[in-house]
Amino acid sequence: MANTHTEPVAERWRTPADETVLARTTAALEANGITVLRAGDAAAARRLVLDLIPNGAQVHSASSQTLEVSGVVNEVERSGRYEALRPRLWSMDRETEYDEIRRLNTAPDVMLGSVQAVTENGSLVAASATGSQLGAYAIGAGRVILVVGTHKIVSDLDQALQRINEYALPLEDKRALDSYGAHSGVNKLLVINREWRPERITLVFVDEPLGF
Numbered sequence: 001m002a003n004t005h006t007e008p009v010a011e012r013w014r015t016p017a018d019e020t021v022l023a024r025t026t027a028a029l030e031a032n033g034i035t036v037l038r039a040g041d042a043a044a045a046r047r048l049v050l051d052l053i054p055n056g057a058q059v060h061s062a063s064s065q066t067l068e069v070s071g072v073v074n075e076v077e078r079s080g081r082y083e084a085l086r087p088r089l090w091s092m093d094r095e096t097e098y099d100e101i102r103r104l105n106t107a108p109d110v111m112l113g114s115v116q117a118v119t120e121n122g123s124l125v126a127a128s129a130t131g132s133q134l135g136a137y138a139i140g141a142g143r144v145i146l147v148v149g150t151h152k153i154v155s156d157l158d159q160a161l162q163r164i165n166e167y168a169l170p171l172e173d174k175r176a177l178d179s180y181g182a183h184s185g186v187n188k189l190l191v192i193n194r195e196w197r198p199e200r201i202t203l204v205f206v207d208e209p210l211g212f
Helices: 002-013 019-031 042-052 065-070 072-078 085-091 098-106 134-140 157-180
Strands: 035-039 058-061 110-113 117-119 124-128 143-149 188-192 201-206
Touching: 002 157, 019 035, 019 117, 019 201, 035 042, 042 065, 042 072, 042 143, 042 201, 058 072, 058 085, 065 072, 065 143, 072 085, 072 110, 085 098, 098 134, 110 134, 117 157, 124 134, 124 157, 134 188
Parallel strands: 035 201, 058 110, 110 143, 143 201
Antiparallel strands: 117 124, 124 188
């Protein structure tokens, strides 16, 4: 019984957008100050992202299945081309070094991540259990590069929240339990309707349905 209910829901939220919807969403995003690139698959997305990051840049990566699956995180942290912040942050003490963790999380040169939904009128919707990536997305990072499967395009904000709660949250909750032994939650939400600084946010749409 459970499968007959959940499988159509899952299929709805992981189906890539058609060309008409993608074109309309791309135009809306660019009108809202967000640069849009397109990649056919994870490997192409990885190449695009890495080409956008200057050698030696201080780079932070949000916790993101899209970034992990695409290989972006592995390249950033192991290539030696960048100052990768995530390994440094994981090694720091959450009690005694909290203020420094907060500063590093919020204002890197380059912030990499994803979002759970993109509306057809050009809004980005990011949900988080802790909010650790949201300050950088909103204003703190010098540059934000988001890798997003086209299956995350929805018609409006109501559908964005529906997608987050019906689809992304259960999958992320399972991942968090397996990885950290703790539940996730939609505790903080960020909606970016427009970016005022030209070229600050770049979104790489991927035809392959990566991530939640």
